[in-house]
Amino acid sequence: MSAEAPVYRAGRRRGIDLLRLAAGDQVMDIGCGTGLNFPLLQEKISPSGTIVGIDRSAAMLKQARRRAERSGWQNVILIEADATSLTPAEVAVSITAAGGRALSDAVLATYALSLMPDWERSWLNMRRLLKPGGRTGVVDMQRPVGRYSVLTPLALLACRLGGADIDAHPWTAVERDCNDVASSSARGGHLQIRVGTT
Numbered sequence: 784m785s786a787e788a789p790v791y792r793a794g795r796r797r798g799i800d801l802l803r804l805a806a807g808d809q810v811m812d813i814g815c816g817t818g819l820n821f822p823l824l825q826e827k828i829s830p831s832g833t834i835v836g837i838d839r840s841a842a843m844l845k846q847a848r849r850r851a852e853r854s855g856w857q858n859v860i861l862i863e864a865d866a867t868s869l870t871p872a873e874v875a876v877s878i879t880a881a882g883g884r885a886l887s888d889a890v891l892a893t894y895a896l897s898l899m900p901d902w903e904r905s906w907l908n909m910r911r912l913l914k915p916g917g918r919t920g921v922v923d924m925q926r927p928v929g930r931y932s933v934l935t936p937l938a939l940l941a942c943r944l945g946g947a948d949i950d951a952h953p954w955t956a957v958e959r960d961c962n963d964v965a966s967s968s969a970r971g972g973h974l975q976i977r978v979g980t981t
């Protein structure tokens with residue numbers, strides 16, 4: 784199972800806090816990878832809630848499944864799908880077939896949209912799988928600013944190695960399309976967090 788890079792933990796924790804999840808909520812994690820968000824999400828939703836993890840990589844989902852099994856979580860639904868090209872109605876059917884609800888209370892994407900050249904399509908799909916009034920969170924990276932800008936070469940290298948576009952700035956969609964937007968940043972502005980209501 785892949786280890787958490789400490790630099791990114793602050794962003795995921797803050798994003799999940801701002802989602803204002805409650806016990807029993809269903810939260811969808813787009814580009815969930817190995818499930819690094821899952822322990823923090825579980826703390827908020829309790830065993831009566833549901834996590835729906837979506838990723839296009841079978842290898843990532845295998846690790847996420849192993850994480851859920853090792854932790855004894857019975858409330859994790861994993862779906863292999865490309866977030867940019869999935870059909871929301873089909874995904875909703877898969878979720879209900881697995882015991883979840885068609886629409887989620889919250890949708891989250893951490894360090895994932897910047898890997899998707901057509902992330903606007905994913906953003907649209909995320910919102911179609913969200914219930915009216917639900918919360919949407921985006922946590923992603925940009926070039927460090929201010930005194931942290933000396934770390935820019937490192938940040939660029941990390942993004943290049945991970946296949947992310949550091950200049951994609953997908954959180955701007957939350958500012959553009961949501962209400963009641965909460966903003967935060969960490970690591971010298973390298974991590975940007977936006978959560979809003981749809």
Ligand SMILES: C[S@@+](CC[C@H](N)C(=O)[O-])C[C@H]1O[C@@H](n2cnc3c(N)ncnc32)[C@H](O)[C@@H]1O
Pocket residue numbers: 795813814815816817818819820837838839840843864865866867892893894895898899945
């Ligand atoms: C850098 S990892 C981040 C994983 C996780 N969200 C986290 O915070 O640790 C990006 C993940 O996005 C997934 N991904 C990239 N493009 C995708 C797409 N078009 N549809 C679904 N998943 C995608 C990758 O397979 C990978 O697991």
